[in-house]
Amino acid sequence: MDKNTKGITVKKIEDMSEWYGQVVTKAALADYSPIRGCMIIRPRGYALWTAIQTFFDKHIKANGVENAYFPMFIPESFFKKEAEHAEGFSPEVAWVEQKSDVEERLALRPTSETIMYDSYSRWIRSWRDLPLKINQWCNIIRWEVKDTKIFLRSREFLWQEGHCVYESEKECDKDTRHYLELYRKVAEELLAVPVLVGTKTKNDTFPGAVRSYAIEAFMPDGKALQMGTSHMLGQGFAKSFDIKYLGRDGGWERPWQNSWGISTRMIGSVVLQHGDDKGLVLPPRMVDKKIAIVPIQVKDADVNKKVLAQAEEIAATLKKYNPILDDRDEYSMGWKFNEHELHGVPLRIEIGPKDLEKGHVVLARRDTGEKAFVPFAEVHDEVRSLLDVIQDDMFNRAKQHMTTNTVHVKSWEDFIQADKDKKLIFAAHCSENDCEEAIKEETEGVTARCVPFKDAKTTDNCVKCGKAAAYNVYFARAY
Amino acid sequence: MDKNTKGITVKKIEDMSEWYGQVVTKAALADYSPIRGCMIIRPRGYALWTAIQTFFDKHIKANGVENAYFPMFIPESFFKKEAEHAEGFSPEVAWVEQKSDVEERLALRPTSETIMYDSYSRWIRSWRDLPLKINQWCNIIRWEVKDTKIFLRSREFLWQEGHCVYESEKECDKDTRHYLELYRKVAEELLAVPVLVGTKTKNDTFPGAVRSYAIEAFMPDGKALQMGTSHMLGQGFAKSFDIKYLGRDGGWERPWQNSWGISTRMIGSVVLQHGDDKGLVLPPRMVDKKIAIVPIQVKDADVNKKVLAQAEEIAATLKKYNPILDDRDEYSMGWKFNEHELHGVPLRIEIGPKDLEKGHVVLARRDTGEKAFVPFAEVHDEVRSLLDVIQDDMFNRAKQHMTTNTVHVKSWEDFIQADKDKKLIFAAHCSENDCEEAIKEETEGVTARCVPFKDAKTTDNCVKCGKAAAYNVYFARAY
Numbered sequence: 001m002d003k004n005t006k007g008i009t010v011k012k013i014e015d016m017s018e019w020y021g022q023v024v025t026k027a028a029l030a031d032y033s034p035i036r037g038c039m040i041i042r043p044r045g046y047a048l049w050t051a052i053q054t055f056f057d058k059h060i061k062a063n064g065v066e067n068a069y070f071p072m073f074i075p076e077s078f079f080k081k082e083a084e085h086a087e088g089f090s091p092e093v094a095w096v097e098q099k100s101d102v103e104e105r106l107a108l109r110p111t112s113e114t115i116m117y118d119s120y121s122r123w124i125r126s127w128r129d130l131p132l133k134i135n136q137w138c139n140i141i142r143w144e145v146k147d148t149k150i151f152l153r154s155r156e157f158l159w160q161e162g163h164c165v166y167e168s169e170k171e172c173d174k175d176t177r178h179y180l181e182l183y184r185k186v187a188e189e190l191l192a193v194p195v196l197v198g199t200k201t202k203n204d205t206f207p208g209a210v211r212s213y214a215i216e217a218f219m220p221d222g223k224a225l226q227m228g229t230s231h232m233l234g235q236g237f238a239k240s241f242d243i244k245y246l247g248r249d250g251g252w253e254r255p256w257q258n259s260w261g262i263s264t265r266m267i268g269s270v271v272l273q274h275g276d277d278k279g280l281v282l283p284p285r286m287v288d289k290k291i292a293i294v295p296i297q298v299k300d301a302d303v304n305k306k307v308l309a310q311a312e313e314i315a316a317t318l319k320k321y322n323p324i325l326d327d328r329d330e331y332s333m334g335w336k337f338n339e340h341e342l343h344g345v346p347l348r349i350e351i352g353p354k355d356l357e358k359g360h361v362v363l364a365r366r367d368t369g370e371k372a373f374v375p376f377a378e379v380h381d382e383v384r385s386l387l388d389v390i391q392d393d394m395f396n397r398a399k400q401h402m403t404t405n406t407v408h409v410k411s412w413e414d415f416i417q418a419d420k421d422k423k424l425i426f427a428a429h430c431s432e433n434d435c436e437e438a439i440k441e442e443t444e445g446v447t448a449r450c451v452p453f454k455d456a457k458t459t460d461n462c463v464k465c466g467k468a469a470a471y472n473v474y475f476a477r478a479y
Numbered sequence: 480m481d482k483n484t485k486g487i488t489v490k491k492i493e494d495m496s497e498w499y500g501q502v503v504t505k506a507a508l509a510d511y512s513p514i515r516g517c518m519i520i521r522p523r524g525y526a527l528w529t530a531i532q533t534f535f536d537k538h539i540k541a542n543g544v545e546n547a548y549f550p551m552f553i554p555e556s557f558f559k560k561e562a563e564h565a566e567g568f569s570p571e572v573a574w575v576e577q578k579s580d581v582e583e584r585l586a587l588r589p590t591s592e593t594i595m596y597d598s599y600s601r602w603i604r605s606w607r608d609l610p611l612k613i614n615q616w617c618n619i620i621r622w623e624v625k626d627t628k629i630f631l632r633s634r635e636f637l638w639q640e641g642h643c644v645y646e647s648e649k650e651c652d653k654d655t656r657h658y659l660e661l662y663r664k665v666a667e668e669l670l671a672v673p674v675l676v677g678t679k680t681k682n683d684t685f686p687g688a689v690r691s692y693a694i695e696a697f698m699p700d701g702k703a704l705q706m707g708t709s710h711m712l713g714q715g716f717a718k719s720f721d722i723k724y725l726g727r728d729g730g731w732e733r734p735w736q737n738s739w740g741i742s743t744r745m746i747g748s749v750v751l752q753h754g755d756d757k758g759l760v761l762p763p764r765m766v767d768k769k770i771a772i773v774p775i776q777v778k779d780a781d782v783n784k785k786v787l788a789q790a791e792e793i794a795a796t797l798k799k800y801n802p803i804l805d806d807r808d809e810y811s812m813g814w815k816f817n818e819h820e821l822h823g824v825p826l827r828i829e830i831g832p833k834d835l836e837k838g839h840v841v842l843a844r845r846d847t848g849e850k851a852f853v854p855f856a857e858v859h860d861e862v863r864s865l866l867d868v869i870q871d872d873m874f875n876r877a878k879q880h881m882t883t884n885t886v887h888v889k890s891w892e893d894f895i896q897a898d899k900d901k902k903l904i905f906a907a908h909c910s911e912n913d914c915e916e917a918i919k920e921e922t923e924g925v926t927a928r929c930v931p932f933k934d935a936k937t938t939d940n941c942v943k944c945g946k947a948a949a950y951n952v953y954f955a956r957a958y
Binding site for chain 1: 510512513514515517518519520521522524525526528529545546547548549550551552554557573574575576577578580581585587594597598601602607613617618620622624635637809
């Protein structure tokens, strides 16, 4: 935090968009780029991405996925092979200025299905080559025309995209759901962001996919945030790219495919979900430096020396939590507190001359502001358990918020009211695209978020058109 | 290895270029891309890149460097701020097709000095913000017009680029050399590729830098391979981008900067340096799966079962080396041996019925082909020490090759002869650009590789023009 920079100057509840921009930039997670719609991910923000990568990469490798890297240039003709896919992405594609030694137009990847499956068609020969499970961590370009927002909607972002090929539909669908389950784990267990888990409506299915699954979070301003998707691609891409294999019976077979991705957007969800008027609140598991230790300085140099020595001793016992020992003498105690709060450091330990006398420290939680006196000898154990408590409490509060703000509506009037009240709306729907579009138009923005895996069955009629409903759906405005 | 794919069909010594292409693609490190001059890094190749990342990232973090991510789009005006830099990169830059909502032309980053330093000029205010040490792992676009070659010269590649800012010239230069030393460690300690360490001649200095340092390897075909560079940028970029800070004395000061990078090119050096006519030879430290265990199958199912049980037991004791237990029954023993050799697996363990009776296994080194009988109980200890021995032997053989092929020449005739003999040439030089260019022209390709930190002093005259020499330089043809 620059000495000249004030803290967050707007309350979260009053203007969440302005608040978000301030938190992201003032806590130095990211910065605006000189290129409109792009972002600069600063070390503090990149560390959160690294935490997500580390957590998720371990899980996919345990499932037999290997990392690779495909070119970011995709020939125009590749897009054209899968018509729906091409149509879905065409408004957002950025192209390279033609070079004299290149025959066709090259796109900057908005997603890599086409370039990867072109290779797959050459690599896959026999059932012995399956399942093929490849992932890549890379940058993605989508020329967004809507308002851009750091992490949430950006013309360049970082993501992972997994692309697998299987012998059977069943195996493919099972694994597609497995990656969604891993996304749920990332969101709920690492980010402490509770999510809905379900299927996208036809209207919102990935271009070229048979079925899209998604996890959706619910933000404090009443808007949903799509956190990750996995797509059952069926055999469409395999046909378009002529991927086939010699089956166990000796004949040529068509394989089944999926693709799945999460991005730096996830970082935005953490900011929105947990942050407060003082700045970031980070779930302990995402943070490398989990504790800020602030020795309270007085005018007596000898006393300060003793306090610092005790602070260093405590820091040593907490080494595995990478504590920040904040002994800078050019800043006041209050300024330091504000900075660590802005940065979302989960725990603060204060120790001053009086604490030294009494043999305890003050342990302050970032998420609740609660403070407790903890004897020196108990600091390590208390920190260990408190970090878990904070992680759980953050998740539970967010979950509670989602639950209490969900309303099951049965009439269009109630639907409209629930939208006005910024609720997460659960309602029966006929599944028709036109009806879904009508809801969006009439409400100026409410969309179907997902058909949950649980509780989708209904005997009600469609909340909008009154015809027999196909399922229950979650509706909300969305980021 | 596809059943239909033969092994390497050309000897390394006879046609190293063809041999290289075959090894890289047949060992599935990488594949040609449908876009000319780009490459697809397959899981086996990406795993080598991950090994380099893991090794290096730990070292730079220990030195206080943090990772970040900057946009890949760079406004044209940024390049123009540093004239030499712009001129140096202009032939290789690829541009984005103009979008209606963007005012100026956007380049795809060929390197990120300009976009990063634009941010630095806003982030750096006081001496307390220094040193600033940021690195990014990303893709890079350079539209190469020379012949491209997977890993070695590609229009898109992966790299890391570090960009630091310091208060003093001394601190800056010291750290610039420190990153070079880390590159030496990556090359020599991880890749087992010995390198020359030194300064680039003026002619070959990074556009915009005051001084460039480099590590240079010497390949079996007599060509040098630049493996990594670190650049002392001085204050040029700081001036162009108006980076300044309030110094300890309260006045505005101009900081000092460096930048440094290594890329997926390093993977190419491993292939060239260590590979043989059977395929890849990988240094054990770079490989996750260090051992292939092949149970030898016979016609007796009961015997096979016992052999397999023993192989599994051995695999269990070697768990930390991630052994591949190759119990596939659709492939012959010979085919399996060939495959693991092609892939460069450092050690192979064979165990058949006779070995079972005798209570030993056959342990075969990939690098030398040597085989030894090792009693079951000694396998673990033998493997552990042998992996270190292989790593050291690979380095020492390569070092020996470099040493015996280095000639110190004092006359132009000897220089010409040494070039014909494909030697690494050590000679005194006047340091003049024109003279260096004359050498390149007359020999059709020999260039100054580096002025070594050691043994650069000389009282000789320039090997080409006969004037007083400024230093000794290594000369070679280069990749």
